[in-house]
Amino acid sequence: MSRKEQIIEVAMKLFAEKGYHATTMQEIAEHSQLAKGSLYNYFKSKEEIVLSIFQYHYDQLFQQFARIASDRSLTAREKFLKQLSLQIEAFEQHKEIVQMHMGDHAQKVSEDVHALVLRIRSHLFDWYVQSLIDVYGERIRPYVLDCAIMLNGMLKEYLFFALFEQKSFPFQRLAPFLIERLDVIVDSLQHDMPLLSHDAQAEKTRALALIEEMIEEASDHYIVEVLKQLKTEIQRDDPRKAIVEAFLLYLQQSNMRQFVPALRAALAL
Incomplete structure (x- = not known):
């Protein structure tokens, strides 16, 4: 360390x-x-320490997510269960960080911290979206935003309860419990209309913004070039899916792997 x-x-x-x-x-x-x-x-400053804490904490979390995602011995459902359990375990170990994340505490510290927290929340939501598609397949795609919001809401409220009620809480049971509830929700939505749907242009804009963020963080010149080529491809009127997929597979093997689920979610891949 x-x-x-x-x-x-x-x-x-x-x-x-x-x-x-x-x-x-x-x-x-x-x-x-x-x-x-x-x-x-x-x-x-103390504010700079808080920024580093948030970045460090979530970098560690997303790196662990990426390691689980690369484990070919696990099914998509098993990966999601392990990753969700890991997120809950991280909460249990670092409640003070998540408390700042969940409430308006981040904005009270500084606008920079608040902006970073919003970006982290966006990455987590994109990870939920991609994980749900991986687990439930194409049948969930029309409803994936609704399901991701429901998952996020259920998880947040359970963690909020555990944080502020000061009572014993069965953290180890929460991830499988939530996924079992999702099974029922997904099945029930097949005969209903989604409340939310993907805005393709907005998602494309979000993907491009994420690539810019990756370029800023990348230290390897070749990775930067790959990201620039990926950006150029996405900006085409009709991006070639096979080429985009090839770039994403390469990035999945690099130190940028933690960003790949968010990119996939934004690009609907």
Whole structure:
């Protein structure tokens, strides 16, 4: 673990114990066994630490999602169950981070933190969309936004209850319980009209914005070139699905793999 990661872990624990506003840079420095001046060599402000905490926490989560997704011994349903269980386990271990994520706390810290949280929520929602299509197949595509919203709502409310009611909660049962409820919901929707539907142009715009974000984060020159070519292909009036799929398969094997589910969801692949 790097020095910056150690500071992040210390800050997470202090924020959990005392709250963000009550924790000082001096306390973070002391618990990190650093002089206050040395701490500023790593982070210029408490706000910068919070940004790094969110980014670090969700980078770790999406990297674990990607490892599960690449396990060919698992079915799509088994992958989704493991990934959802992992998300719930991460909540149980880092309630203070998710608490800031779930409420309006992020906006109270700063607009930058709020913007990052909104982007993370978008990535999680895209992952729900793609996972639901992987599990239930093409029959769910017309209803996938409705199902993703219902899943997100159910999960959020259960976690909200676990967080604020201060009662014992069976976290290990939540993922299979939610997926069993989804089975019933998906079956019941086959004879109904979806409330929401994909806006192809809006989804294309979202995919292009995500590619720009990936280009900014990519450190490998070849990955940047692949992303630029993918962007060019998507901008065509009639993107060639086989070529887009080839680019996505390549990215799935790279350190950009955590973005691929969101891209697939936006491109309806």
